[in-house]
Amino acid sequence: MWKSLHIDPARCTGCLQCEMACSYEHTGIMNPAKSRIKVFSFEHEGRKVPYTCTQCSEAWCLNACPVDAIRIDLGTGAKMVFEDTCVGCKVCTIACPFGTINYSQDSGKVQKCDLCAGDPACAKACPTGAITYIDADWTGYGRMQAWAAKANTPATTA
Amino acid sequence: MGWNRKILRVNLSAGTCTEEPLNMEWAQDYLGSRGLATKYLVSEIDPGVDPLSIDNKMIMATGPLTGTMASTGGRYTVVTKGPLTGAIACSNSGGFFGAEMKFAGWDMVIFEGRSPTPVYLFIENERAELRDAGHLWGKSCWETEDIIKRQHQDPQIRISSIGRAGENQVLYACVVNDLHRAAGRSGVGAVMGSKNLKAVAIRGTRGVAGIKDFPAFMQATQAAKKVLADNAVTGQGLPKYGTQVLMNVINEMGALPTRNHRDVQFEEAGRISAEAMHEKRASDGKPHLVTNAACFGCTIACGRISEIDKGHFTVKNNPKYWGASGGLEYEAAWALGAANGVGDLEALQYANLICNEQGMDPISFGATVGAAMELYEMGVLSEEQIGLEAPFGSVEALAKMVELTAQGEGFGKELALGSKRLCEKYGHPELSMSVKGQEFPAYDSRGIQGMGLAYATSNRGACHLRGYTVASEVLGIPVKTDPLVTEGKPALVKAFQDATAVFDSAGICVFTSFAWTLADVQPQLAAACEGDWSMEKLNEVGERIWNMERMFNNAAGFTSRDDTLPPRLTQEPAKTGPAKGLVNRLGEMLPEYYSLRGWTPDGEPSAETRTRLGL
Numbered sequence: 001m002w003k004s005l006h007i008d009p010a011r012c013t014g015c016l017q018c019e020m021a022c023s024y025e026h027t028g029i030m031n032p033a034k035s036r037i038k039v040f041s042f043e044h045e046g047r048k049v050p051y052t053c054t055q056c057s058e059a060w061c062l063n064a065c066p067v068d069a070i071r072i073d074l075g076t077g078a079k080m081v082f083e084d085t086c087v088g089c090k091v092c093t094i095a096c097p098f099g100t101i102n103y104s105q106d107s108g109k110v111q112k113c114d115l116c117a118g119d120p121a122c123a124k125a126c127p128t129g130a131i132t133y134i135d136a137d138w139t140g141y142g143r144m145q146a147w148a149a150k151a152n153t154p155a156t157t158a
Numbered sequence: 159m160g161w162n163r164k165i166l167r168v169n170l171s172a173g174t175c176t177e178e179p180l181n182m183e184w185a186q187d188y189l190g191s192r193g194l195a196t197k198y199l200v201s202e203i204d205p206g207v208d209p210l211s212i213d214n215k216m217i218m219a220t221g222p223l224t225g226t227m228a229s230t231g232g233r234y235t236v237v238t239k240g241p242l243t244g245a246i247a248c249s250n251s252g253g254f255f256g257a258e259m260k261f262a263g264w265d266m267v268i269f270e271g272r273s274p275t276p277v278y279l280f281i282e283n284e285r286a287e288l289r290d291a292g293h294l295w296g297k298s299c300w301e302t303e304d305i306i307k308r309q310h311q312d313p314q315i316r317i318s319s320i321g322r323a324g325e326n327q328v329l330y331a332c333v334v335n336d337l338h339r340a341a342g343r344s345g346v347g348a349v350m351g352s353k354n355l356k357a358v359a360i361r362g363t364r365g366v367a368g369i370k371d372f373p374a375f376m377q378a379t380q381a382a383k384k385v386l387a388d389n390a391v392t393g394q395g396l397p398k399y400g401t402q403v404l405m406n407v408i409n410e411m412g413a414l415p416t417r418n419h420r421d422v423q424f425e426e427a428g429r430i431s432a433e434a435m436h437e438k439r440a441s442d443g444k445p446h447l448v449t450n451a452a453c454f455g456c457t458i459a460c461g462r463i464s465e466i467d468k469g470h471f472t473v474k475n476n477p478k479y480w481g482a483s484g485g486l487e488y489e490a491a492w493a494l495g496a497a498n499g500v501g502d503l504e505a506l507q508y509a510n511l512i513c514n515e516q517g518m519d520p521i522s523f524g525a526t527v528g529a530a531m532e533l534y535e536m537g538v539l540s541e542e543q544i545g546l547e548a549p550f551g552s553v554e555a556l557a558k559m560v561e562l563t564a565q566g567e568g569f570g571k572e573l574a575l576g577s578k579r580l581c582e583k584y585g586h587p588e589l590s591m592s593v594k595g596q597e598f599p600a601y602d603s604r605g606i607q608g609m610g611l612a613y614a615t616s617n618r619g620a621c622h623l624r625g626y627t628v629a630s631e632v633l634g635i636p637v638k639t640d641p642l643v644t645e646g647k648p649a650l651v652k653a654f655q656d657a658t659a660v661f662d663s664a665g666i667c668v669f670t671s672f673a674w675t676l677a678d679v680q681p682q683l684a685a686a687c688e689g690d691w692s693m694e695k696l697n698e699v700g701e702r703i704w705n706m707e708r709m710f711n712n713a714a715g716f717t718s719r720d721d722t723l724p725p726r727l728t729q730e731p732a733k734t735g736p737a738k739g740l741v742n743r744l745g746e747m748l749p750e751y752y753s754l755r756g757w758t759p760d761g762e763p764s765a766e767t768r769t770r771l772g773l
Contacts, residue, residue, distance in 0.1 A: 013397075013459035015452035016254075020227045023365060028372070030226055031261060031365020033314075043337060044481030046448035046463040125227070127387065127457035 021125035064095035160222025171271030191221035221665020225260030232454025252453030253339030262362030338484025412735020413605030426501025493524025656700035718761030
């Protein structure tokens with residue numbers, strides 16, 4: 001069973017623990033500038049929104065790559081960048097509609113969310129449950145449940 | 159390691175930026191942030207210096223946990239000699255600026271001299287340069303952040319700046335970062351203004367690599383975060399209600415200073431409380447509060463983001479204030495509200511927004527308005543002098559006074575001096591509710607006895623963040639003590655003061671201490687920093703920092719006579735509530751406190767104490 005990162009912006013406080021966890025997982029130091037998940041703050045609306053790759057089934061980045069450096073991890077469904085193949089041409093960064101694959105000047109390659117081999121550091125670090133890692137088929141389960149609760153039907157009487 | 163081992167020295171007179179190694183011997187004795195920056199300051203300036211002169215220095219400093227995954231590890235401190243008090247000024251702030259300084263590779267920035275023209279410091283990792291700020295002078299903190307980000311075409315730059323108040327050297331001007339976080343007290347923003355330094359803008363992409371033992375650090379920070387999450391105050395109360403959770407609690411205790419401390423309970427406290435911020439307004443059906451918000455790395459998220467009522471008379475013609483913005487926190491709500499008898503939540507938020515926008519400490523500002531209102535009611539100040547009628551409770555007067563002070567106009571120029579100078583000027587020094595020239599925060603020491611001693615002995619003048627015995631006397635943290643007795647309070651105050659110095663110097667938020675003791679901080683520091691960071695060492699570091707600050711103040715001319723409270727608190731009994739009939743009994747506590755500190759009866763650290771602490 002594949003899982004998906006599920007983001008609930010309404011729970012996000014903007015603490016950036018996810019960005020630090022992501023950078024630590026991938027670079028060994030705490031450096032939000034190298035994080036593959038970013039939290040955006042819309043100050044005048046009071047909104048904070050974490051944003052990262054959603055692992056498209058038909059991934060624009062994967063299809064655009066001229067050297068097949070982006071491949072699917074069959075264990076997690078993550079679209080993985082293979083750095084030894086990537087030539088840093090950045091075509092994938094143009095192809096991705098969401099901007100969630102980015103070039104790194106340090107490595108000369110692109111980087112994106114790889115789901116941390118099935119145990120995403122961002123979700124583990126999130127203190128409020130704004131980022132969770134759940135059954136890919138049921139990312140709407142929580143919201144359905146919340147609306148079901150609002151249906152306000154009587155308990156079964158029989 | 160924890161430290162970047164690198165400081166930036168900016169000589170504003172010469173226009174130079176120079177890299178220096180961090181003094182690692184000092185780091186072992188003073189930890190970082192508050193402690194280490196103060197060590198640099200006291201080693202480099204004459205204690206007698208005029209705070210607003212070219213010879214004063216100002217330091218912005220991070221701690222070893224700043225910029226790390228330690229919860230609340232995002233704080234930085236601004237240390238200088240304060241113009242409001244003439245004592246050590248040491249104000250810390252959250253937001254994101256401190257972590258960015260760390261990510262750029264610096265532990266602290268020392269500013270010296272005075273620029274001939276307005277400048278801002280721009281730091282991009284190793285690169286640091288002073289740039290012309292002629293186009294920023296006269297702008298608010300909010301405009302300054304916006305302009306710098308646009309100019310550099312980088313929305314990820316973090317900025318700390320002064321507004322009109324700092325430029326005009328309002329004596330309680332603050333330094334504002336990330337729109338609504340502030341190094342708030344003692345007038346650190348006025349010092350920045352006196353140096354013609356408008357802003358510090360930082361972009362750091364190097365991260366924090368210097369953790370001594372990463373796996374141990376991750377384990378220690380994880381365990382400590384769980385302690386915060388499981389605690390009722392840090393896990394539930396603060397995220398939901400913010401610091402405002404205290405408004406009704408402190409009012410019921412009879413310790414909510416009201417109308418310049420004439421009263422200890424405010425009949426309209428409920429209208430300006432956390433609960434009121436959650437209620438839907440009659441005018442537009444929306445609650446005042448929009449959401450809570452975290453500073454960098456904070457897993458508590460006590461910050462309040464609110465939307466003012468667009469129809470309120472203060473803002474109805476001024477759409478720039480209509481969006482979501484910071485506030486109200488408890489101290490600001492009290493100082494702008496109860497301290498003046500104003501019970502209009504929207505008006506308080508308006509005043510708070512102006513304080514954020516133009517960089518003023520709402521505590522000292524609000525308390526100074528309270529003093530002015532009392533002088534007005536006594537007939538000492540007239541309507542002509544102030545510019546409008548200003549009795550206690552006047553919403554219009556509060557709104558007008560905040561505008562005048564922020565813009566440096568009319569009676570605002572007098573309010574800009576703080577309550578001590580204002581009350582002295584008009585012949586009633588006893589009406590300034592302050593210690594060492596700095597106004598009290600939101601706890602009346604007749605109803606919380608330990609706070610009287612904490613205020614009287616605070617190294618930066620009256621302050622709740624130097625020894626928050628409210629935690630014990632009101633909330634029962636770590637143990638409940640009776641707020642109405644003085645017994646045991648000297649030891650309690652000393653313990654809080656020393657421990658707080660460590661929290662501040664580590665680069666974390668003192669609000670963690672609702673749940674954490676030093677024993678929760680210790681494993682995090684020990685994993686991050688090289689050297690011995692045992693509990694014993696931490697206690698000693700805290701005590702050393704406290705005594706160092708005290709010795710600076712002594713050298714600046716402060717004596718035991720300045721460890722005092724206004725006569726209103728020691729002679730006029732509380733009129734209502736559980737503390738009815740009581741005054742603060744500071745005299746019962748002070749000698750024992752000096753003795754516990756190892757100080758002479760004149761309030762100076764004895765030779766023995768200095769030797770023991772290596773001072």
